[in-house]
Amino acid sequence: xxxxxxxxxxxxxxxxxxxxxxxxxxxxxxxxxxxxxxxxxxxxxxxxxxxxxxxxxxxxxxxxxxxxxxxxxxxxxxxxxxxxxxxxxxxxxxxxxxxxxxxxxxxxxxxxxxxxxxxxxxxxxxxxxxxxxxxxxxxxxxxxxxxxxxxxxxxxxxxxxxxxxxxxxxxxxxxxxxxxxxxxxxxxxxxxxxxxxxxxxxxxxxxxxxxxxxxxxxxxxxxxxxxxxxxxxxxxxxxxxxxxxxxx
Amino acid sequence: xxxxxxxxxxxxxxxxxxxxxxxxxxxxxxxxxxxxxxxxxxxxxxxxxxxxxxxxxxxxxxxxxxxxxxxxxxxxxxxxxxxxxxxxxxxxxxxxxxxxxxxxxxxxxxxxxxxxxxxxxxxxxxxxxxxxxxxxxxxxxxxxxxxxxxxxxxxxxx
Numbered sequence: 123x124x125x126x127x128x129x130x131x132x133x134x135x136x137x138x139x140x141x142x143x144x145x146x147x148x149x150x151x152x153x154x155x156x157x158x159x160x161x162x163x164x165x166x167x168x169x170x171x172x173x174x175x176x177x178x179x180x181x182x183x184x185x186x187x188x189x190x191x192x193x194x195x196x197x198x199x200x201x202x203x204x205x206x207x208x209x210x211x212x213x214x215x216x217x218x219x220x221x222x223x224x225x226x227x228x229x230x231x232x233x234x235x236x237x238x239x240x241x242x243x244x245x246x247x248x249x250x251x252x253x254x255x256x257x258x259x260x261x262x263x264x265x266x267x268x269x270x271x272x273x274x275x276x277x278x279x280x281x282x283x284x285x286x287x288x289x290x291x292x293x294x295x296x297x298x299x300x301x302x303x304x305x306x307x308x309x310x311x312x313x314x315x316x317x318x319x320x321x322x323x324x325x326x327x328x329x330x331x332x333x334x335x336x337x338x339x340x341x342x343x344x345x346x347x348x349x350x351x352x353x354x355x356x357x358x359x360x361x362x363x364x365x366x367x368x369x370x
Numbered sequence: 371x372x373x374x375x376x377x378x379x380x381x382x383x384x385x386x387x388x389x390x391x392x393x394x395x396x397x398x399x400x401x402x403x404x405x406x407x408x409x410x411x412x413x414x415x416x417x418x419x420x421x422x423x424x425x426x427x428x429x430x431x432x433x434x435x436x437x438x439x440x441x442x443x444x445x446x447x448x449x450x451x452x453x454x455x456x457x458x459x460x461x462x463x464x465x466x467x468x469x470x471x472x473x474x475x476x477x478x479x480x481x482x483x484x485x486x487x488x489x490x491x492x493x494x495x496x497x498x499x500x501x502x503x504x505x506x507x508x509x510x511x512x513x514x515x516x517x518x519x520x521x522x523x524x525x526x527x528x
């Protein structure tokens with residue numbers, strides 16, 4: 123029975139083929155049979171989490187917190203120097219230059235990405251804005267969040283910072299960053315289901331050495347990761363405490 | 371934890387206060403009427419041991435407090451206590467987190483140079499195997515309206 127590997131659907135679409143290369147590399151170096159199952163959206167990912175269909179996952183911090191606390195997942199590794207940050211942006215042709223310019227009734231374009239939505243909402247708090255006085259509309263992707271700003275359907279949009287930075291130059295030039303988070307300590311994680319606990323050490327060893335192998339380095343580049351770094355259970359508990367502090 | 375001195379104030383004029391903390395320790399501080407704005411998009415993150423001694427602080431904490439990381443680690447978190455803050459707020463904080471619950475509130479913090487900065491603070495207990503092994507505190511940029519409300523309320527609680 124092959125292991126099921128799932129990747130959080132919040133990365134730039136151009137990385138998707140890269141994850142297949144990473145998966146192939148991982149199978150070769152661990153001897154495990156691993157099936158990469160793509161999730162088109164967070165609904166699919168969360169359904170897979172609920173149905174207990176995931177053995178390995180590259181999860182954002184919000185989902186990682188739930189998987190570790192509620193399902194006992196084990197921390198395997200995290201990408202080096204790649205914290206999760208968010209951007210709140212508006213169209214350059216709008217009159218909005220900073221968060222202080224926003225007023226109740228502001229139309230917000232967001233996605234179903236829970237981390238980015240949480241960080242975006244936190245960055246609007248200083249202007250006395252919250253879910254009760256904003257008009258929040260969900261879009262299927264960050265590209266469509268950008269489109270909604272350019273079409274004048276929304277006033278501000280929430281983006282994963284690295285995805286915002288990778289929008290085409292034409293689109294980016296029509297958008298103005300109102301605020302960019304510098305949280306520094308929240309990142310995606312590779313996690314393993316406790317039922318494969320006896321195989322975690324081998325998977326972790328392979329991932330941590332991936333950048334020392336030429337094909338491994340190439341595969342990492344394809345998903346925008348420099349190298350994997352170790353993460354222990356306490357690192358993850360710390361990140362979960364942070365998420366608890368920031369939410370609810 | 372040493373007393374503040376006039377040299378800490380970087381040429382500004384400060385009002386002297388003698389603070390007495392819940393553990394009975396006392397400290398002379400100087401408060402300068404100068405607000406340092408909380409930077410956009412940042413989070414101040416720190417961790418303490420169960421008695422409130424700082425064990426970890428991020429770059430934003432260091433930058434906003436005015437202390438070096440070496441001056442912060444090992445010090446009680448109340449090194450940031452501003453004389454305008456009512457003791458009742460911190461009693462509520464400690465009573466809440468010791469029960470294993472999250473505390474949130476608006477806090478005026480004292481910098482090393484006597485200036486101040488307002489934060490919206492969330493403090494959660496770090497529970498491991500059913501025991502509280504420390505606390506994590508996250509501070510973010512507050513709503514100006516909520517700060518104004520807190521600034522009006524706190525003198526009555528002192």
